[in-house]
Amino acid sequence: MGPTNGTYTSPSAGPGPAQLSPSLAALSLQSSTPEALRVVNLLQERNLLPPGPIPAPTPCLPQDLQKINCNPEVFRSTLTSIPQTQSLLNKAKLPLGLLLHPFKDLSQLPVVTSSTIVRCRSCRTYINPFVSFLDQRRWKCNLCYRVNDVPEEFMYNPVSRSYGEPHKRPEVQNATIEFIAPSEYMLRPPQPAVYLFVLDVSHNAVETGYLNMVCQSLLDNINAYVHRCILSCLMSDVTTHSVVGQCGSLVYVQSGILVSSLVFVFQLVQDLLKSLPNLFEKTMETQSALGPALQAAFKLLSPTGGRMSVFQTQLPNLGVGALKSREDPNQRASAKDIQHLSPATDFYKKLALDCSGQQVAVDLFLLSAQYCDLASLGCISRYSAGSVYYYPSYHHAHNPAQVERFQKDLKRYLTRKIGFEAVMRIRCTKGLSIHTFHGNFFVRSTDLLSLPNVNPDAGFAVQMSIEENLLDMQVVSFQAALLYTSSKGERRIRVHTMCLPVVNSLSDIFAGADVQAITGLLASMAVDRSVSASLSDARDAMTNAAIDSLASYRQSVLTIQQPGLLAPACLRLFPLYILALLKQKAFRTGTSTRLDDRVFAMCQLKYQPLAYLMLMIHPALYRVDDLTDEGALNINERTIPQPRVQQLSVEKLSREGAFLMDAGMVIYLWVGRNCNPNFLTQVLGVPNYTAVPQNLYLLPELDTAESQRTRAFIGWLRDQRPFFPTLHVIRDESQLKANFMQNMIEDRTESALSYYEFLLHLQQQISK
Ligand SMILES: [Zn+2]
Known part of the structure; x- marks a missing residue:
């Protein structure tokens, strides 16, 4: 991780909660929130991007709970601190929801074979690390609070091969676990x-x-x-x-x-x-x-x-x-509202x-x-x-x-892996309620998704509301259970459980905001809105989300009023991400966009897991003509250079350099007209700029340190996602240069505001 200044540090990284007793009695946020709530004047601080990937914020939980909590790559919430009441949530003006990547390929997945799968008799929750044991024979459900008996078989721990320690069973030690299910979990025998x-x-x-x-x-x-x-x-x-x-x-x-x-x-x-x-x-x-x-x-x-x-x-x-063609090519750029x-x-x-x-x-x-x-x-x-x-x-x-x-x-x-005849159910602590789902599925009943197939590359999101006040609760839990038949005919259940603290102040809610998860959920909501209402409605809703939450922060959290457009550090990238969404193929206006391209972008926003989605919304730009081994990663004896992420602005480009833009599904390598000759010869294998071939998409495998570094870096980027992004080498004359330039989100275009202008617009609306 990079330096603490300007990056997201977890609110619980301080010594505070680590020393708290597991009873949660002393759970407190006050002592440990300075970085997430540090006031940032967006109009003044220009360099907001951390040098590398942005980690998910860590929920403010006692360390023993956090240590065992679900991996945020699989299960995360837009707010890592859950408001105690709906009215508090309404005040924060931030969306509450969950983002899931439930069938993600995992290198380590504990698998349990057992004739009794222990579940709450009342709400059917699977036993998990966040239940409490009253004694050796009874456990209390963390979703509905019913006291259940510990079945005899559960008294034996197959991992340690010992008796009498039910709290050490793998089901109670792992927030993600898979069960091989007995026959009662099958509707019919496994099909071929x-x-x-x-x-x-x-x-x-x-x-x-x-x-x-x-x-x-x-x-x-x-x-x-x-x-x-x-x-x-x-x-x-x-x-x-x-x-x-x-x-x-x-x-x-x-x-x-x-x-x-x-x-x-x-x-x-x-x-x-x-x-x-x-x-x-x-x-x-x-x-x-x-x-x-x-x-x-x-x-x-x-x-x-x-x-x-x-x-x-x-x-x-x-x-x-x-079907008949419904697209009018002449309307691609001009129409304010997109039909069809x-x-x-x-x-x-x-x-x-x-x-x-x-x-x-x-x-x-x-x-x-x-x-x-x-x-x-x-x-x-x-x-x-x-x-x-x-x-x-x-x-x-x-x-x-x-x-x-x-x-x-x-x-x-x-x-890739595939699960057949799958259903996914999401449960949460009493008082919370799940409503709108996003992704590809059919909603069979209020909390049950029907998934004839589930694949490791599918993401889901759900919106939530708080129906009953969570007054006496210090934590709440969420559980996603995915029941599926493997291609080998085994019925399996993969269970993920996440635990989050409940808070009763607006500043604590803001301190726990997960800006990437919020952006991902808003993007899904905006796709629905584009179809059910109109594209301009969806665009307004996204802009208003930024205005309303920053206004709420200003009015209700900031104690000292100061000029400027102020955001807590944890939300400092929020306006940038919203602007990026407005300029995204799915939602942009004024730029010629083929209807199918737009609809495909909307599909991707709805079902891609968050990690891939964020690159599509806000690509990562790196300067690569001067890669060094300083700060490099070493993976499987390969050295992977780690250049710093640059702002998406033409200002950052230099004609003497070469820049790599990772946009998720596609990677662009832009070569400046006066590019460093060393890069041209040692990486691209050409004597000069004019010799760079048009439509180059494969880098030559040259036996030079520069070539190895560049290819190692691109290979490493590709390895981090399941699908293969193509590489396009771009010169000034290239057709694809326009696509590359359109991703320069911070710059002004004929039809869209620059980042700075957008900030001024937000400030104006907030001070109204
Ligand atoms: Zn229960």
Whole structure:
């Protein structure tokens, strides 16, 4: 972690709470909050970004509880101190909600096999580190406060192999734990894992060359599927009639055989994958009957459930679910309010709900240069708990960077963990109430999400309110339980429990604000608002969130009034993040934005886990022409340079330098016109600036220290996320330079305020 000055330090880092007794009796915030509440005048302090990644704030809990608390990468709250009452929350004007990454790949996950899974008899909460033991035989639930008996089996600790220490069981020692569930947790016997691929084989699709890539990736990764699964393909190019015909010959019969003779069918599938691309090589079919193909695929998967992967390269224009172009290219930049953000038909939503009912999730891969009405098509994934992947203008020859990304993404997609027939329930301490959910799922009952598939790359958010005052409580808890069937047919339950303190003063609420979680939740809320009301409404709501919370801070927390735009240190990046959201593809106005690009950005804001989301909202900029090993990390004997994060402003660029911008899904390397010749020769392998190739997306592997450092740094950035961001080397003349420049959030554009102007606007509104 960087120096304490200007970075987020945890309010509980001081010696205070560590010395408190676990009884929580002396829980106090007063002594340990100076950094989070340090007053920052945003108009004066310009350099607000910490040099490296921003850690999540640590809840102000006694150390023994905090030590055991859930990892914030998996489970975090917008407010790490929960207000005692709704009226106190209303005063703070900050949103209260949870952000979850429940199925994240974890290197260490305790797994328990036990015939009795201990749960509260009243509210069904799983026993967790934050319950209290009254004695060896009784425990008190931390959500509903019912006193429960400790079952006999729980008296034995399988880890220490000793009796009589129920509080040392792994369930009570780990905030994240997985149970292998007994049969009562199954609605039906585990089904075979069924994977169905719905492939667009129209002329347009074949032209892009994507089919070769999909078939090749499947062949390369087919071993991951050998274990009790069924793999089949279905074509979506032709009319309803022949779609069903195709099912009959290629798919349905095969899946019938597959169950009985896996090896035989594997051979069949492999042969099919090898011959598929050639089979459709000469097709002149230009129409797409996606709707009928989806219906046929749904029928095939209905008995077992499973995963449907749909590849589509154009607007479906035949049969049920046919769509018409709704985009007017001339309106892309000028319109103040964007039309057609909601679906044109309820066909895809209805089918998605049918799929959800039969435990089928639909993942959509959209590879198209033209408008495809993602606002309508995306519903098929949204309500069936699938994902949407988007590769605009995919072409095997014309777009090599996109090809590389598609290939890497497919590999991740085909090999990552998957949970079938999943449901997720979120419980919280009595008095708190969960309402709006964000992500891809179907809400089955008030707190239960239906997830036909769950994957390790999916994020969720929920909004909360305080229904009953939390007057006598010092802490509250939240528990997310994800029940799923593994691809090997085991029923498992992954449980995450988080504990947070309850506070009764506004300053304590502000001190515990998690600016990144707040931004993530507001982004999801703004997507809903754009669709249900209008884009300008959503933009206003985000700006008002910044105005209202800073006004509340000024009026109710600050004791000494001073001029300027004042924020507590923990919220000093809030206006910057809000401005970044306003300039984000999803919400921007005045800049030409294709409708599908906008809708895709909205999808991402709703279901990406927070860590990836933040890079998309506020990319990280680094100067890389002078990388050194000073302060470098050492991982697996590789030295990873750690350049400092720069402000997103053209002011920070220098023509003598090279700058790397990590925007989550894409990485730009901007090379200045007078760039340091050493960087050009030692990293890019070219003699001078004019020799830097256009459309360069791969760095040469040169045997120089500079090349190794640069590639190690980029590789390290890529390793931190599941999907593969493409690299684009950018010169002044590059087409993509505009995209790079649009991420310079602090600068003024023709249609949007600079950061400083935005701050002045906020100040004006606050002092009204
Ligand atoms: Zn309970």
